Amino acid sequence: MDVNLFSPLQIRSLALKNRLVMSPMQQYRSTDGLAGPWHLVHLGSRAVGGMGLVITEATAVAPEGRNTLFDTGLWNEAQVAAWKPIVEFVQAQGAKIAVQLWHAGGKGSHAHPAAGFHYLPPADGGWVTKSASAVSLDRQHTAQQLTAAEIASLVSEFAASARRAVQAGFDAIELHAGHGYLFHQFYSALVNQRQDDYGGSFENRVRLLLETVDAIRAVIPTEMPLLVRLSSVDFSEEEDAWSLADSVHLVTLLQQHGVDVVTASAGGFSAPDKTKVVPLYQVPYAEQIKAATGVLTGAVGLITTPEQANTIISSGQADLVMLARELLRDPYFPLHAAATLHLSVPAPEPYLRAFPPAGRS
């Protein structure tokens, strides 16, 4: 059967009305990890605009899991209560909503981007950051190496936040395992220099992510989809760098542990060669991971036109198209894309006079 950008997709109990996904985008508009009116409008307007799945910004499982003091969280009940009306509003528009859970590890404790995004030491309200190894990820401070006991509590924190995500009514969970944050700090040998069960071999470096997936699967309903965002490659020429072959290997394990979708991003420790950052530059990662493993994939990165998005789906390069910056420019991208592609997609009832069904004006 021919598929296009507006074909539905079923993932466990999640019935998506189309293939358009709002990619997670940190807003730095939270106090005490609480989502608020900004998040309601930011996420809600993309649901009104017709996105099939809306994913929240990276939401921390613990206060020290944040990148800045302004990140959202899911480490307490007040945060569950704050997310609930946002979840309900998005769902009332016919969209689904996933929370992206994360821990920034050694990349945490930074000032607000508008204040320079520099490392914030404990004396200035920040915290001591911890990572796979005692490394500096921002060239401003050195993280401490996590102990085995601390690793075990991290896994429990992820499971507890996943339980809270279910309580808040989220339809799915995405684990942020890319962009140089905690899980990536473990699976990439560029950062992980441990010599215990969590370092050294490939199996040891991916252990934390797999243990976390297991812990989350054990506390969420079987029918709830679990997504993982990976950095498919490290953008580094170093011999130890994470490669696409490593990603394929990891994805086969993630599938065995109950992960349904892999969203294929890249990088986090070093910037890609600027000349290679061109439209669709990360799509081949989603395509190759899908071809090698059969997992459902999301393509992301410099996808900005309806034609590009539709071709990714109709040619089978990926199952989902994730948009970030283009959605900041155009919250109604799906409605505009449907018109461009001559596909009939209903606008929200109160907006019909601006988006009349085809053939009427």
Ligand SMILES: Cc1cc2nc3c(=O)[nH]c(=O)nc-3n(C[C@H](O)[C@H](O)[C@H](O)COP(=O)(O)O)c2cc1C
């Ligand atoms: C303002 C902003 C905030 C972002 N925050 C997150 C985040 O919280 N989690 C994440 O996985 N990616 C984050 N990203 C990356 C995007 O999800 C996306 O992968 C990237 O911007 C490339 O897609 P685009 O070319 O459509 O913008 C962020 C990007 C932007 C522009």
